[in-house]
Amino acid sequence: MALPAEKVSELKQIIHNQLSQGDVQRRIREMLSESMQEDLGGQGNLMGEQEMFNRLKQRGVVDNILQQIQFDGGTNGQRPATHFTDKDNMLRSVGDKKTNIDPSRRYLYLYIKAGKAFLEHIEENNGVPGQVASYFTFHILFRGQRFKSRPVACACEPDIDEGFLLELHKDGIGDAGKMADATTMLSISDPIHVVLIKTDASGDTTLVSSHFLEWRPVLTSSSSRLTTYLELKGTGSESKVSAGVIDIQVELFPKTKQALSNEVITAQIQLERGRHAEQERLFLVYAKQWWKEYLTIREIHKERLVKIFAQDENGNNRPVCSFVKPLRAGRLLDTAREAARFVSLTHQERTPTLGGGGRTEQWTTMHAFLCRNKGDCEDHATLLCSLLLGFGLDAYVCVGTKAKGAVHAWVMTISVDGLVTFWESLNGHRYIHEPLDPNAPPMDKQHRPKYPYKTIGCVFNHQSFYANNQPTDNVAVCQFHLRDEARWKSMSHDAIMSVCGSSSTPLWPQFPPLCAPSIDPSLASNDLEQQLRILVTEHRRDMGLTTMWDDQLSYLLTPSLAAYETERTTGLTPGNEEFQDSIKHAVPDGHTFKGYPIQFSHRNARKAFATCLRSPVCEEIIHCRGDHVRLGVRVRVYPYPESACATWIMFACKYKSII
Structure with a gap:
């Protein structure tokens, strides 16, 4: 299938950029000059295109170019990369998008293949077929870089299959122009902090393991690759007990020219x-x-x-x-x-x-x-x-x-x-x-x-x-x-x-950067609001009551929720005269208005609804009976870093008062 003209032009531009950035053009000229002098003996014989291509391929020039160019199609042996260039979000999550690596920088690739002997989770997910009751998430911290794996169903032998691409040059501005050699990497004492979190069906989290991985033994490998099993210990009173074992692989990119001895690393x-x-x-x-x-x-x-x-x-x-x-x-x-x-x-x-x-x-x-x-x-x-x-x-x-x-x-x-x-x-x-x-x-x-x-x-x-x-x-x-x-x-x-104090070899773990919120506040607010409407409707139907929602009344509750969050954030109480005036216009003469605001730090609709029903004021609103009863509910989710959120919910009703 032929490519469109614009795609051909784009591909040519990509190849040109890679040739320029990698200084490949100079290397090709040097290779050709050497080949003509060595193999042709200076006799001036012409070299065919195919022979030229084969010689470049033997010298590794072609493979180097192909490795630097990013293609959308998957190829065998491609590793899942979790390194993105999003400067605003310090937490990198796994995605389908592959990424290039800078050939002038040194990288450390951590691959977690699978786990075994997570004995506490033998009975996990054996309830409803096809339903995941709880899942594992791996979090990685290395030299100010944070990564988060995709969720993996909890099991005795979880299939993790996750890779993380870590930069070894992250902090040093002066290191940007040179490749970290074996001696430089030997002096980098920062370990890789591996944190394993378990999340159950209700969203409750548990710290399973917190392990500091020493990665420098990979410097002793001639292939710059080290495969081993890593035992993860528990936490707290179980810090001496094994939580499970993971099969990992640590690899350097590009590979080092000369490996260090085990004695040097150990010393x-x-x-x-x-x-x-x-x-x-x-x-x-x-x-x-x-x-x-x-x-x-x-x-x-x-x-x-x-x-x-x-x-x-x-x-x-x-x-x-x-x-x-x-x-x-x-x-x-x-x-x-x-x-x-x-x-x-x-x-x-x-x-x-x-x-x-x-x-x-x-x-x-x-x-x-x-x-x-x-x-x-x-x-x-x-x-x-x-x-x-x-x-x-x-x-x-x-x-x-x-x-x-x-x-x-x-x-x-x-x-x-x-x-x-x-x-x-x-x-x-x-x-x-x-x-x-x-x-x-x-x-x-x-x-x-x-x-x-x-x-x-x-x-x-x-x-x-x-x-x-x-x-x-x-x-x-x-x-x-x-x-x-x-x-x-x-x-x-x-x-x-x-x-x-800060030193080249710190005694204690380094602090991570905060990561940006990952939820869309508008979508999260709308989704939770719809769930609450369904729960209220079903609850009133079980009591033999019909439910009529007033969309305008629900919308008018928004300024009140915004004022509550502003007060919590700044300590200042904003004026709510406009909110009171709008409610007076929305509630006809002879009608009564009642409202109940509440704030949560989660977005679980059923848990929030059960809590609201324990309040006499909210229960009275949800169970409201009378003439021309109209209900309203408004949800406003305010996201904060690290998946924290302030969830404001306000239930309201208006009904005709009977004297």
Whole structure:
């Protein structure tokens, strides 16, 4: 079949561009010159076109050109690439579209073929034939690059078949013009963070495994390809138990000219681990001495919540300062209050435990927390503090207790003028702190502090740590002059930076960039609204009631929902005079209007409807009886980064009042 003229022209242009970019024209001329001198002995014999083509093919020039040109048709041996050049979305998902690689750059290709021995999932998806009850998703982080696999049905032996193309030059501007050689790659100590998430039929997520893959053994392969089995461990209390095994392949593009020996790789890795162990040991020695000095000040200090170390999902003890780092959201978040709104929409869940007992504390690494989209108060606080630091604020994570004595973490910012503001990361609320006089008479209920915090033991960020050194740790009377050693005992800045500072071989996992929202707010809002209409209609039919929907009334509810979200995001209450006026025009004389707004952080219609029915006001609207009853419902989904969303729903009805 002949190609159209415009396609032929386009193909010629592509070939011309590739020849120019790869400097292939010069190589062809050199090859021809060498061939004529070596093979023809300078006798001037003419070389045929086919012979010329065969010689170029033998030298690898033809294969090099074909590899650089992108075709739409699939070919055998083609690997599924997950690298896209979308600069606005930092998260790359698998698609049908193939992509080229820059021949002047070095890439690392991670291919996950299949899994086995996921024993907890033997009985998965055995209920309804053809229906997937739950699925796995792999998330990859490497040097600031994030990837997400397509969903794979949970099974004992899941068929994953997924590939990820990782750039080795991601950060260095000066490296853009040269190829990373074996020595350069040997010095890149960043591991590949592999996170496995399980999502059930209701959308609930579980962190199955969080593994840091050492990729540099591929440098010892003469073919620049390494195939192996990788055992994934569980998390939390199951961090020593195998969650499953995956069959992986790691490959370098282009291939290295000379492989390194196993001894060199082993020596480099051991040298780095030894250096890290020594840094951790020195910091531990310092922390012990610092804590001993702190206890000598007051005996009661041993009861305060001074949290120096915390355990992550893999059971590693880390300084709490390593969980915080200035995080810039790019163009995904515009203000600090919008960042607080985003963090509050990330689901909260305490770390699950086996058996009874107290609360199990687990501080999740940032990448795993964002992939799971769920975590405890410490995870929310460290994320919010990192975002506020990114916005240039003087922010700290606070560790203390709430009103009922429960251990809690929240965020504090201190302005240039000394104004202290508490940020509750779980709901986005802000509280101004004004210290009280402990010798003053008791206050009435109206003038008591509005924040729910009772005591505070320490505050910290990525480069500072302060323990409460005041006679009482009651938040209401605490002074937050952190530079005052009489009130706050500080750790050495150099000691903290020795284990938490940025270096060529960082001790702890790097922070991932935020990824853009992946949902269309208009489509998501319309879809959820239609589902709710069906649920209400069926619910009223079961009660023997007919349902009449008023589309105009539903549309008029939109400004109210927009005002609610604006208030949550900015803290300012916009005027709603226009909304009230429109409702008055839409409701005739002698009729009554009722409305019920509610906000969720998910888009599950049945779950939202069941929650709404538990409200007496909403139940009265949905069960409304009378003359000229008209119902309205409006849904507005506001997407945020990392698949977080604020879902506003408002049910309303108008009916003729009967005296």
